[in-house]
Each structure stands twice: as C-alpha cells, then as structure tokens.
Amino acid sequence: MEKKTLNEIRKNKIETYFKKIDSVIFDDEYFDLYAEDVEMYYPKFGFEKGKQGIKNFGTVIGKHLEKLTHDIQNFRYTFSDTVIVVEGNEKGVTRSGKEWPDNHTSFGKFCNVFEFDGELIKRVHIYVDPDFTSEDTERLAIFRNDSGKQNSVPSTRDVVEEFYDLQFGRKEGNIVDLFADYVDWDLPGNKDKFPWTGKRETREEIELFFQELYNNIQSESFTIDFISVEGENAAVAGQLSSRILKYDKVFSTEFVVIFKVINGKIVKYHFLEDSYKLNEEMK
Template sequence: MKTKIIITTTLLVLATITNIKGQQALTTQQENNMNNTDLAALRKSKVKTYFKKIDDGQFDEEYFNLYTDDVELYYPKFGFEKGKEGIRNFGKTIGAHLQNLTHDIDGFNYIISDNMVVVEGTEKGITRSGKKWPDYRISHGKFCNVFEFEGELIKRVHIYVDPDFTSEDTDRVNIFNNPFQAVNKKTLSSTKEVLEEFYAIQSGKKKGNILDLFAENVDWDLPGNQEKFPWTGKRQTKKEIENFFKELYSNVQSEKFDIDFIAINGENATVTGHLSSKILAYNKIFDTEFVTIFKVMNGKIVKYHFLEDSYKLNEEMQSKTPINNRTLSK
C-alpha cells in the first residue's frame, strides 16, 4: 500500500514538473514570437526610411546609420560595393544621372522571412537631361530590392532593376522584344485614328468618352494664368484631365474651332488651327491660333500640349464683370 502511495505521489510530482516546464517553454516561445514580430516590424520600418530618405535626397547620418559598417550593395551594370563608403560611391554615380527619383512607397509589396525583407514596387523620375521615366511603353518603373539584416541594421541590399530608365538601350530592346505581342500591336489604334476619334468626340460628331483615349499617366500642359483661367496648367492623371474638361465647359463656350492641318510622324503629331471662344466670366470673345502637340503610344494619348496666345488671353480678359455668378480677379 505504501509502495502504491509513493509511486502515485512520484508520478504526480513528475507530471506537475513536466506541466510547469511545458508552460515555461510555451511562454518562452510566445516571447520569441513576439520579439520576432517586433523585429520584423522594425526592419520593415527601416526599409521604409531607406526609400523615404532616397526620395527626399536626405543622405544624412540617419540614412547611413541604417547600414552595418560592412554592408554590401549590388546594382545592375554598376556591380558590387562594400561598406558605407561604397554606398556613398553608388549615390554619387546614380545622382549624376538622375535629377529626381520617387518610389510608390504606399504601393509596395513586402515579403519578410527570417532576416530578409524583399520589396517589390514601382518608381519614376527625371534624368539630368530632363527626360521623364518610365514611358510605360518599354520602361515601366518596376523594381525589386532584397534587404538582408543583421539585427536592426541592413547588412546587404541587392537592387534588381533595369537601369535603362528612358528606354535608350535599343539593342537590348530589339533582343528582348516580345514577338508574341505582335498580333496585339496590330489591333492597336494608330496615331491618326486616335486623333480623328479625339476631334470627332470633341466636336460632338461622335459619341464616346474622350477620357478613354488617354493613358493612365499623361504629360499634359496648357500654359496660362491659372488664377484667372482654372482650366489651364499642367496635369498628369485621368482624374485631373476629367477636371480639365469640367472646368473648360463651365467657363468657356466654343464659338469656332477650325483645324488647318495635322502632321503625323509615327507616335508624334502636331495639329494647328484657329479658334474663337467666349470666356463666360468676362462675356468676351477670344480669338487665337493654336498648336497642339500629341504623342500616342499603344493606342493611347500620353502627351497633350495645347499652345495658344495665353498672353493675349490674359491681357484681353481684364474686367471683373460678374456674369452668371462668375467673378474672376485680375
């Protein structure tokens, strides 16, 4: 009987010890998981700081403190560099070529595993020669960065991107030109067809949504005094172009619009003509010759510059006469 009691007591003690050790192990694992989660969040924050600093051009102490002293960098065609001095050398090289660089940080995709953070995203910019990229025809601004961390610091950053930002590497483009897209390209509207549809919709001869003729990103410019004439100025997105037409139709009444000729050279086109418009806020007719510069890629308008005598417009519309509750100051 005593033997049974001793055995039972021993088993209970062992079970209790095992249970305590199990709980301790579980607690340790939970703490490790929590620490790993916090570390992953911190590393992701460091990566965001990396991109923000680059976009702002702030290569200060905080920027260089993101790296270990022996950090390794790789960039296509540039090659490898080591250490913070190597990071500086790369910055000088890329800075001599690019005037501006912006990453779509809010649109990044992240893959975080162990000590690695991989970022997939898009970027855009302006070269020192003034060329904007990507052109969304050959270059699309896609990139992928691989960050390896040592604790809280970046130990390795390998950047995978096409350095031919402005699609000038014509030999490589010819090599990798996708032959399977040839059939699709044949179905795209030509520059002439796009312009014909543009003016047919604009004149009311054809029904349709004129916004459908534009790409998602457009180099749009209509110079003028934006304070007096809110439909003028630079725009870039379809939403901004939609607002242009709303501003135009609520402030301007077309009296006459004649095209003299259209010159087309591949993707580029120039249209010249003469127009007469009533500026409703002033109840005055404005006459001017105009030139419109188009660029059409993949069946969509990617450039629209409308040039008229904006100085004459500003000089002729000087009164503050309110018409239909419209009042524009000088």
C-alpha cells in the first residue's frame, strides 16, 4: 500500500472534522483530531483554547443551528507549510426552522484556516457570516445600498487590505496616504544596525521608513495567516523571510501587526517580529 504524504493525512483529518460536524458526532475520534492546546476562532464568538474550548463553542453553535451540512466533495484546498485553507459551501436549518442560504442575500460561503502540529489540528479559525439567515437588517441595508448612498469612509478591514495591496504592488497608489497626520508607529529593533526600525510619528517619517526598508531589504516571502478585526482595531499574523542586503543573509520570522484605523486613516501601526533573532543573526 502506498504511504500517504503528510498533507494527504492532514486533508483526511479535515474531511473527518467536517463529516463529524455534519453528522453531529462529537466522539473520541472527533476530539482526537485536535492538539491539547488547540486554538479556535469564530466571528462574534471570539477565541477559545483547548479541547474544552472546542466543546464550549459546539454548545453555543448548537443552540442556534438544528442542522449543518458542508459540500465536502467540492472543497477547495490551499496548502502552505503547516497551514491548510479550506474554501467551500455550507447549508443548514436554524433552531427556529429557517433554511439557509437563500442565495439572494446569504450564499453559504465559508473559509476555514487549519494549522497543524504534525497530524493534529493546533489552530482552526473559521471565517463565515454568522448571520446565516440574513436577519441583520441594518447591515443588509448598508451592503445592498438601500438608502441610495454609499459610505465614503472605508472600514478597518478595507484599509488594512489596501495597505498590503499597495505594499506588494497589487494596487497602484501612495501607501502613505492611508495614514493620519499623526501616527503611533513602532517597529522595535536595533536602529544603529537596522535604520528602518524604531518609532515614528509623522507621515514624512513613515514615507522615509518605506524608502529605508526598500533600500536595505529584499522580500523573499510574506504570508498572512489571518486578519482579525474588532471595530477600529485589527491584528494581522503571518510569516516572512527577507534578505538583509548589508549582510546578504535571509532572516525568517513570524510577525504580528497591530493596526488602529479611525475615520479611514491608520493612527496606530505596531510591527512585532523576533527583533532579537534579527540582531543576533546579522553579524
């Protein structure tokens, strides 16, 4: 028998995850899919940790849904190191007897991000509209533009996504225009060795940052695992690899970026990476 690759094993684990959920079978096999310190996230619900956290979420979602079915056969998988992203369609019935999606204002689209430790799920972040039956009339009116007017102020998520579109050339424009006149900016590091690090406040200083950054490093890879938004605040997590030109060495690290957006402008930008590792490796 041909030995399965690790990605094939992980994909099978994901399929089992969805089959168990659809069948409402939360047995030992289901909980054995997870690492002991698993982290999960669901919109409006928030974060939970550990297998007990998985049980807590199941109790909450079970109070709302009578039935849930995923179109497992037509899932789209994206593999990246220990992360597997699953895009697909789902349908169901609420406890009040309403079927969804209606394919008019709700479409049953979802995306799950799984991160593995070996063969075990260590993180599952679920991205879906929890308003399954489109009863959130205020938000529906906004998105359907029932008032005939468009909101001219972009959302926090829109600003963050545009920031990365501009930074990586997916969109034309001046990235500095996304920032307010005064910004709480911090990228901790040894400024004597790495001039792009440190605190900044003005748009002129931020413009200088991008000049210094592009003059001193060459991006090898930059992967965003997820963007989490709560009102004016956003957190972006991922991994990057950059060649530090002065030392001709590649530096790899996980990162977290903290944004705060007010009236469509970035007023806070804190970039957190392993600055100690950077300082030690570049000699």
